[in-house]
Amino acid sequence: MRCKFPLISASLCGALALTLTACSSSPTGRQQMLLYSEQDMSQLGAQSFEQLKEKEKISTNKATQHYVQCVTDALTATLSGPQTPGQWEVVVFDSKQINAFALPGGKIGVYTGLLNVANNQDQLATVIGHEIAHVLAQHSNERLSRSQLANVGMQISSIAISGTQYHDAAMAGLGLGVQYGVLMPYGRAQESESDIMGLRLMAQAGFNPQESITLWKNMAKASGGQQPPELLSTHPSHDTRIDDLKAEIAKLPNTSTPHPQCKLMPN
Structure with missing residues (x-):
């Protein structure tokens, strides 16, 4: 599935799709970028x-x-x-x-x-x-994914990141709270x-x-x-x-x- 997001370059989007399988579609067919699991979002x-x-x-x-x-x-x-x-x-x-x-x-x-x-x-x-x-x-997953990519995604296409390492850094970057979390x-x-x-x-x-x-x-x-x-x-x-x-x-x-x-x- 092709990703179309104005804040993400084509190369970055391609790298994320391959390494994180983050491209998805909403229930109405709108394209989304989702970096986090349901378990992650439920925790938040x-x-x-x-x-x-x-x-x-x-x-x-x-x-x-x-x-x-x-x-x-x-x-x-x-x-x-x-x-x-x-x-x-x-x-x-x-x-x-x-x-x-x-x-x-x-x-x-x-x-x-x-x-x-x-x-x-x-x-x-x-x-x-x-x-x-x-x-x-x-929508919270989509919103947080966009925010995370805007903050730390500039160089992600050229960095080798293991799933665990990226997950830990991403979750830490969210702030895990009301002010910087899912609200x-x-x-x-x-x-x-x-x-x-x-x-x-x-x-x-x-x-x-x-x-x-x-x-x-x-x-x-x-x-x-x-x-x-x-x-x-x-x-x-x-x-x-x-x-x-x-x-x-x-x-x-x-x-x-x-x-x-x-x-x-x-x-």
């Missing part, structure tokens, strides 16, 4: 998640936790392979941030501020499905890809994909013309995102999956 995801749980305030509201877990369970019930139901750890953080994330290894964080914008289970499924899609498409912003191509994959996932789980449009309109209102919510900091524009989602909704097949019944009950 778990470490970053533990650091976040120590740093952030975890919500003690059982009703909110149950609600978010219910939506997540409905989404992950459609998955197979390494990311199967029951393997996803879900934590609700008590914060006004309008944000959520998913990390390699099946770690999901949702901030309570998001529930002020995602007004029902379908809108919440839009966001969580989007974040799960980042994991399924190995760096995604690129717009990755965000758009996760929009499409997340939409398909929520529809397959029985959620109403039309609510994704309402959700992102709510997000636009939440920005109020000022700094956008953190969740949207590197995303496509609201209009572009909504137009793309409308086009994708029109392509979705009809599903007989029962509509989930996740409700936020008074605590």
